[in-house]
Amino acid sequence: MALSPEIVNGLLEGLQAAQQGLRSLLSWLGLAPEVYGQPAWPFAHRLSAEMLLVDAGHARRVLTALGASVFAAGLVLWSFFWRRARERLWLLAVAVLVLTPWPDANLLLTAAVPTSLHQSPSGFSAQGIVRGQAVYQQQCIRCHGTDGRGEGPDAASLPMWPPSLNGALLWKRLDGELFWRVREGMQGRGGVPTMPGFGHVLNDQEVWDVLDYLQAHAAGQMLRESGAWERPIRLPALAVRCRRGLSGEHSTHDLLGQRVRVVLPSAAGLPEQDPRLVDLVATARPQDAGDDPECLTDGPASMAALALVLGVPQTELPGYQMIVDRAGWLRARGLPGAPAWSEDDLVCRSGVTGPAVTKTNATPGEGLDALVRRMDAEPVRLLRGGFPH
Numbered sequence: 001m002a003l004s005p006e007i008v009n010g011l012l013e014g015l016q017a018a019q020q021g022l023r024s025l026l027s028w029l030g031l032a033p034e035v036y037g038q039p040a041w042p043f044a045h046r047l048s049a050e051m052l053l054v055d056a057g058h059a060r061r062v063l064t065a066l067g068a069s070v071f072a073a074g075l076v077l078w079s080f081f082w083r084r085a086r087e088r089l090w091l092l093a094v095a096v097l098v099l100t101p102w103p104d105a106n107l108l109l110t111a112a113v114p115t116s117l118h119q120s121p122s123g124f125s126a127q128g129i130v131r132g133q134a135v136y137q138q139q140c141i142r143c144h145g146t147d148g149r150g151e152g153p154d155a156a157s158l159p160m161w162p163p164s165l166n167g168a169l170l171w172k173r174l175d176g177e178l179f180w181r182v183r184e185g186m187q188g189r190g191g192v193p194t195m196p197g198f199g200h201v202l203n204d205q206e207v208w209d210v211l212d213y214l215q216a217h218a219a220g221q222m223l224r225e226s227g228a229w230e231r232p233i234r235l236p237a238l239a240v241r242c243r244r245g246l247s248g249e250h251s252t253h254d255l256l257g258q259r260v261r262v263v264l265p266s267a268a269g270l271p272e273q274d275p276r277l278v279d280l281v282a283t284a285r286p287q288d289a290g291d292d293p294e295c296l297t298d299g300p301a302s303m304a305a306l307a308l309v310l311g312v313p314q315t316e317l318p319g320y321q322m323i324v325d326r327a328g329w330l331r332a333r334g335l336p337g338a339p340a341w342s343e344d345d346l347v348c349r350s351g352v353t354g355p356a357v358t359k360t361n362a363t364p365g366e367g368l369d370a371l372v373r374r375m376d377a378e379p380v381r382l383l384r385g386g387f388p389h
């Protein structure tokens with residue numbers, strides 16, 4: 001019998017918090033020195049989340065072992081208050097621990113590096129993504145290719161082909177482990193170097209930037225190839241100017257908590273404003289932004305980052321729209337010239353399968369209504385290396 005997703009999620013979140021907490025404690029005790037700007041994970045192993053996701057039997061054993069440990073600890077605690085039964089309680093605690101089916105350490109743990117638990121400090125900003133693109137073009141293209149598929153000019157002469165960076169690969173890894181691999185390089189079986197390290201050419205910030213670029217690029221390529229953001233991707237943090245509440249220069253971070261519609265205006269003009277959405281007009285030509293847009297972003301970095309996550313060249317941006325949920329995830333895409341929103345435009349969905357999508361000739365408001373309702377009802381969560389992020 002499979003465990004319910006809520007239980008597995010709770011388990012993953014708990015283990016992740018315990019692991020991060022242990023690192024903080026060690027760092028506070030001076031036992032986890034800083035590497036690359038954050039406390040190091042001092043062990044050769046970390047908890048593996050992936051196995052918990054794929055192997056329900058393993059997840060159940062981990063839960064049972066946790067329950068048994070808590071129970072045994074409770075018995076020992078109790079024994080301090082009930083002296084006469086102390087020995088019996090201790091025996092019982094030992095018996096519980098011995099009889100518990102413990103999870104297999106090979107499934108529970110996986111190899112770790114000092115930066116395994118590092119989190120990207122970049123904020124996924126458009127500026128960083130654009131800087132990362134420049135790094136990619138200088139350092140990575142020769143093997144990974146202009147399109148990230150791994151077919152660069154030097155690829156064929158390597159001991160192994162570089163993987164395609166356009167699919168789900170990056171989402172399967174922890175940020176900190178990707179960071180380590182780019183800084184320190186990678187080895188194949190028997191220690192044969194497969195990818196060189198870039199620690200001597202790139203600083204920390206440049207490595208985080210190039211990883212942000214790769215993620216934005218991969219999301220756009222997925223959308224182009226399969227018509228969906230199969231892995232969740234955030235709206236890059238863009239510099240914006242808004243008319244209400246937020247005056248002056250701000251970031252789209254300040255819009256979290258509201259649903260945002262990103263509008264790339266075309267000759268056809270701007271869509272009607274909608275009370276459910278904050279409109280963010282993105283254009284390199286301020287004359288296209290209408291009289292008084294709710295929010296405006298017009299920098300070259302914003303346009304470049306939006307083109308990347310949409311998987312189209314910048315010249316094709318006019319006419320696209322995107323809807324961002326309250327948590328900042330890109331959820332829906334409207335194609336240029338499309339008459340109205342429908343549920344089909346929800347191209348980033350949670351695993352939850354909703355009611356069958358019914359195609360109706362809805363009026364613009366109704367289609368958007370259904371879409372927004374469904375978006376709110378099905379929030380997405382980001383998994384990195386199997387851990388909620």
Ligand code: HEC
Nearest residue numbers: 139140143160161162163173182186187188194195198210
């Ligand atoms: C000399 C060729 C070469 C260059 C240059 C190169 N890579 Fe790689 N890269 C590889 C190979 C080969 C692999 C597969 C290595 C393996 O699986 O052992 C790889 C793997 C990767 C991976 C996947 C790691 C994983 O967890 O599976 C990422 C991400 C990556 N490279 C990023 C970059 C970035 C960013 C740059 C530029 C800063 C770069 N690479 C430059 C050859 C290269």
